[in-house]
Amino acid sequence: MNQNVAIIGIGYTVPKPKTPEVSYKEMTYLAAQMAYKEAKISPKEVESFVTAAEDLHEGTSIFDEYTPDQLGAVQKPMHTVSGDGIQGIIAAALQIMTGAFDLIVVEGHSKASNIVTPTYVLNYALDPVINRPLNINPHYIAGLEMRAYMQDSKTSEEDVANVVAHNLTRAALNKLAPYGAKISPKKVLSSEPLFEPIRKLHMPQTSDAAYVVVLASERIAKKKVKPVWISGMSFCSDSPTLETRDWTTSISTQIAAEKAYQQAGIKNPAAEIDVFEIDDSFGYKQLQHLEALKVYEKGKAKNIFENGDKQKLSTRVNPSGGTLGVGWMHEATGLHKVLEVVSQLKGKKGKAQIKKAKVGLAQAWRGLPTTTCAVVILKNQK
Amino acid sequence: MSKVKLPDSKAGKLAWKGDIPITSRYTAGVAGQKFFQALKEEEKILGTVCNKCEVTYVPMKLFCERCFAQLDETVDVGDTGRLVSFSVVYIDLDSKKVNPPQIVGLIELGNSQARMVHRLGEVKSSDLRVGMKVKAVWEMPLGREGKITDIQYFKPV
């Protein structure tokens, strides 16, 4: 990249299933305080702000009017990206790369517990003429995709259950993961069928939290303590419609990863990247995404739990417990993954720490019914 | 990183609910109009073809999303197809149990690679197999409205 960009501070509130005690603005304010303190900056110095949010998840239209005050961004340039928080980070980093900005803040939050009718919001995202009139709970899209993926990659329901059980069990070691639990693959397979082959334990549960990330140009970052450098980033969408998309491969992850690897000079991701925090929604998504990220060849990600996992990928992929363990947080989902990677690169993950982690990758999926994915590669040395 | 202290969860619970009626109009468009008219009046599923990309779009599209060409070749893809995937749905939009469960299929139509998502009927979920042949069951002509639901569901042949 022609202008180096670093993360010099991250603030957050701990993800929780419900947060009736604080408003989303207060959560964001607390996260911002923490981020600015770590970055040793005042919001007055920040030149531009980005929020990742979606009106219908927030319960207000024109939500970008609601974002400045809790960040100290009143009377400052501020815009909203209606995408995952990693897309917000990329939008901010690109501003810095123009050379016109040195200090930008990205924010994302989830008050998922306040979305009273989430399935209707999801249904409203479907094509209004072709898909919505079927009037069926749209999680069937994950059911269709899981079966299509399993068929194509010769992956079994047991293989997917292994992912769910593994991630939930690992989440128990992560203080930031509210859904950690010692669960066996058998229990996953016998949980209530909801959108077969999707069962209750495949479903990510939602969490509430806020994240504020301070990004800086090299000029500023080199004066800060332990900056974490962005060495590659990209996002894209596959064909948007259910009728024309690829149902077996995460094309958007594949394309975004190829570009990010090229920027970061990574040729062998499994060997060169120490820690991966990636989307694992419904379990099968982790396998599908690992293949799109070229960590495994197509159809081989299920081997992650086999004896002889010489590269220890079962430990290095989603040590946080993933979205299954931490919770689905709509636009903030990817920012939590960035937080986990940054904490790993700073050696601050306690029981979930990957030893000597120097390079990390965060990948996020925009969620149902989308085909949008974003990838960012982070390093603790330039 | 410094820890931020949040108040006790039990401390506050005051919250309000709000909603608005949202009603929108969706224009079928040049291609959509033809597609839905053919459903209603001819019991046909039409697609448009991009020969360059070897893609058939169902429902019809005016343009190719891959090469950006304007499409004018229309093709009748037939109302039978192959089941590419299926999902058995046990709860509705309100998370209430649906009995019997609803079955949704991803169907590859005719010899094209065009796909359609629709309900499956007249079949037990345990009898479904990826690759099985299915055929559209149409609404009676008088009941048709020029909507995707003019096809009631697909059933195994």
Ligand SMILES: [Zn+2]
């Ligand atoms: Zn074309």
